[in-house]
Amino acid sequence: MTATAHRRVANAVAVLSTLILASAQVITYLTDPAAVVGYLIAGGAFTLGFGGVGWLLWHRLPHNPIGWCFSLAAPSAAVAYLAHAWATFALADRDTGSLTRAAAMLDTNGWIVAVPLAITLPLLVLPGGRLISARWRPVVWMAVVGCAAASVGTVTQPGPIDQPLYRHLDNPFGVSGLGRASQMLALGGLTAMLVATVAGVVAVVLRFRRSAGIERQQLRWVALGGCFAVLGISVSTQSQEPGGRGVVAGITSAIAMSLLPSCIGVAVLRYRLYDLGRVVSRTVSYAVLTALLVTVYLVIVTASARLVPDGSSLTVAASTMAVAALFSPLRRRVQTSVDRRFNRARYDSDRTVESFTRRLRVEVDLDDVRADLLDVVRDTLQPTTAGLWLRDPRGT
Numbered sequence: 591m592t593a594t595a596h597r598r599v600a601n602a603v604a605v606l607s608t609l610i611l612a613s614a615q616v617i618t619y620l621t622d623p624a625a626v627v628g629y630l631i632a633g634g635a636f637t638l639g640f641g642g643v644g645w646l647l648w649h650r651l652p653h654n655p656i657g658w659c660f661s662l663a664a665p666s667a668a669v670a671y672l673a674h675a676w677a678t679f680a681l682a683d684r685d686t687g688s689l690t691r692a693a694a695m696l697d698t699n700g701w702i703v704a705v706p707l708a709i710t711l712p713l714l715v716l717p718g719g720r721l722i723s724a725r726w727r728p729v730v731w732m733a734v735v736g737c738a739a740a741s742v743g744t745v746t747q748p749g750p751i752d753q754p755l756y757r758h759l760d761n762p763f764g765v766s767g768l769g770r771a772s773q774m775l776a777l778g779g780l781t782a783m784l785v786a787t788v789a790g791v792v793a794v795v796l797r798f799r800r801s802a803g804i805e806r807q808q809l810r811w812v813a814l815g816g817c818f819a820v821l822g823i824s825v826s827t828q829s830q831e832p833g834g835r836g837v838v839a840g841i842t843s844a845i846a847m848s849l850l851p852s853c854i855g856v857a858v859l860r861y862r863l864y865d866l867g868r869v870v871s872r873t874v875s876y877a878v879l880t881a882l883l884v885t886v887y888l889v890i891v892t893a894s895a896r897l898v899p900d901g902s903s904l905t906v907a908a909s910t911m912a913v914a915a916l917f918s919p920l921r922r923r924v925q926t927s928v929d930r931r932f933n934r935a936r937y938d939s940d941r942t943v944e945s946f947t948r949r950l951r952v953e954v955d956l957d958d959v960r961a962d963l964l965d966v967v968r969d970t971l972q973p974t975t976a977g978l979w980l981r982d983p984r985g986t
Contacts, residue, residue, distance in 0.1 A: 591652075593652055600648035600652075601645075603641075603661045603664070610671075610672050611634055613672055613675075614633065614672040614675040615630055617672070618678075618679075620679060621675070621682055622678075635844035635845050635847065636704075636844055636848060637665075637667045637668045639851050640661075640663045640708050642851075644659070644661030644851070646855060647661075647855060647858055651858065651859075654715075655715055655719050656715060656719060656858055660708065663704050666707060667704045670696060670704070676689075676693040677690055677694040680693070694751050694753070694756040698744075698751055698752065698753045699741065702780075703737060705787075706787075709819075710786050712790075713787070713794055714726060714789070714793050716794060716797070716808075716809070717808040717858050729786050729793075732786045732789075736781070736785075736786060739776070742779075743773065744772075746765045746768055746772040746775075748766045749761060798813075808858070811853045811854070811856050812854055815849060815851070818846045819846070819850040823847075875924050878928065879917075879920060883913050883916065887909050887910075887913050890909040890912055894909065942966055960980070964976050
């Protein structure tokens with residue numbers, strides 16, 4: 591395919607994903623208007639996150655299969671989201687027909703196709719789009735064949751649909767004559783997918799151990815995205831437990847999962863690779879700052895409520911003003927402490943430049959300033975060579 595053909599296909603897949611997601615959103619609005627925003631974030635974060643990064647990679651690097659995988663994972667997830675919206679809409683009208691049961695089945699098992707495209711296959715070819723060696727090709731086939739086997743096995747299993755929301759519905763595609771063959775096929779396919787995913791993680795670890803320079807920095811961004819993905823899965827698991835906050839946790843997990851393709855996109859495109867320390871330090875510092883400000887706010891509100899029982903408005907205003915006054919000094923102190931631990935190179939560079947600025951105010955000898963400036967450049971930027979040219983004031 592030519593580059594123009596690649597772009598046209600990428601655009602078509604992106605438009606298809608957007609239309610499916612919009613259709614699901616309309617049906618969700620007809621079912622429960624209050625849930626539109628929450629379900630848009632929860633369902634659209636994955637679709638738009640992987641689809642957007644996939645579209646960008648497909649345009650910029652058309653021969654890198656990571657962009658293809660992300661782009662195709664987006665409509666797969668969007669179709670499952672549309673199926674969930676339709677099944678919920680139909681069950682609200684007590685419609686349990688074949689179309690409703692088919693949508694419920696697709697909602698339950700739609701992830702089987704999306705996971706290999708979004709996770710397993712990209713892990714095997716990160717970051718340059720190639721396998722480590724030809725010996726890893728069986729892992730790719732294991733993921734593809736496992737996905738196909740799991741899809742066929744789950745679709746043909748007779749009996750109730752295996753999800754609490756649809757337990758009263760029977761699988762419309764179940765084939766009772768297959769007996770336990772469908773269950774064994776589904777179990778074997780899911781096992782193969784799990785083994786292939788673990789192998790993908792091992793492939794990333796092996797690449798990281800053998801890498802250096804730019805490739806190592808790329809894989810560090812991939813590791814950061816993996817941390818976000820683990821966070822999203824953990825929050826999603828907690829939301830399914832009794833007493834879990836379903837909608838809020840679903841939104842949080844979806845946003846965390848959507849950061850995975852963003853980090854991979856930065857790694858593959860090599861965009862601002864060396865800002866990873868700064869990203870981590872800013873994330874940690876603002877999380878700590880938010881926790882401290884919330885704690886201060888609650889303490890002031892609680893104490894003021896005890897001292898001034900009838901002054902609720904005055905209490906809130908005083909607490910808000912106190913938090914606003916503390917924001918800037920507290921942010922500077924927290925940022926300095928976090929940089930000292932998580933972004934040491936940046937911290938040392940800032941301290942070096944600050945010290946040079948203080949010396950520059952009192953230095954009068956040009957040779958000393960020139961030598962000091964070159965030392966600062968070497969310490970902070972670490973170039974292979976450094977030189978300084980000064981124009982002769984006489985113009986000669």
